[in-house]
Amino acid sequence: MRAWLAVVALAAFPALAQDKPEETLSAVVAVSAKALPDARSNATLGQQRRGSGVLIDKGYVLTIGYLVIEAEAIEVTGADGKVVPATLAGYDHASGFGLLKLTTPLAGKPLPLGDSAALGEREPALVATSAGREGASIVYVASRRPFTGSWEYQLDSAIFTYPAVDAWSGAPLIGPKGELLGIGSLIVPDAGGPGTQSPGNMFVPVDLLKPILADLKARGKRNAPPRPWLGVNADELRGRLFVTRVSPEGPSERAGLQRDDIVLAVGGEEVRTLAEFYGKVWARGAAGVEVPIRVLRGVQLKDVAVRSIDRVEYFRPAKAH
Secondary structure (H helix, E strand, C coil), X not given: CHXXXXXXXXXXXXXXXXXXXXXXXXCEEEEEEEECCCCCCHHHHCXXXXXXXXXXXXXXXEXXXXXXXXXXXXXXXXXXXXXXXXXXXXXXXXXXEEEEEECCCCCCCCCCECCHHHCCCCCEXXXXXXXXXXXXXXXXXXXXXXXXXXCCEEEEEEEEEECCCCCCCCCEEECCCCCEEEEEEEEECECCCCCCCEXXXXXXXXXXCCXXXXXXXXXXXXXXXXXXXXXXXXXEECCEEEEEEECCCCHHHHHCCCCCCEEEEECCEECCCHHHHHHXXXXXXXXXXXXXXXXXXXXXXXXXXXXXXXXXXXXXXXXCC
């Protein structure tokens, strides 16, 4: 039944049907990674990680970065079942993309990068996973809006789709012409917008890759000063910003920030949302800048000076090539 549904989904895209859907799906690969034994990300992501990716150039695979940070070993499985080792060519925390370089070419045909900004609400797209035809399904754009994550992450215009796809990590979002529009990052309960009951997925728009792709290949990261990273997770609740986690041995822990602290201000400027918090922190300069934060701890006000760092220094990614 699932295979039949996938065939129907592919047939709904005339351009793909005309150009043989197998050619498009040949670009979709499986990604498996084993993180370093002492990887700090193991606490939240586990040591063994699996997801999907997509060929975007000869010898290069695009996936979601959290699958491959701090990787000790990475393997990519092509649509024909061939397994080849890969290295982390580049990682970009601001977008969330991870770029892999294959040690041996795969037979699939790379997908062209599409115009993700042109993908409007209620328009259909195809999500494809490493399961091949059986992993292809039609989704619809439920909303285009900013996304702010509790882990110091923000996108100005993420793509939210409905219905939810289970194997979302690194899965490509494909347009009707067989072009790559986004990479799967999360499953969310409110794809239609805040307060809605519409389980779906969040995709990182591929437009964010275009200006940094050459940098990722050549330097392993974007050619720009890295954002300051504090190592703190926070959630918005009743107009307050509560610290929910402080990264062990990270900048915030070293500065004395604690779980359950309520963040009130950055540099004397009030913050009530994650977007305001990140905006004030990132506006202070590049990684390395000191960030003065006022918090409420119990009934006492505390002033904490956090010396920020580049996030990749904390997570110790495997050497990029």
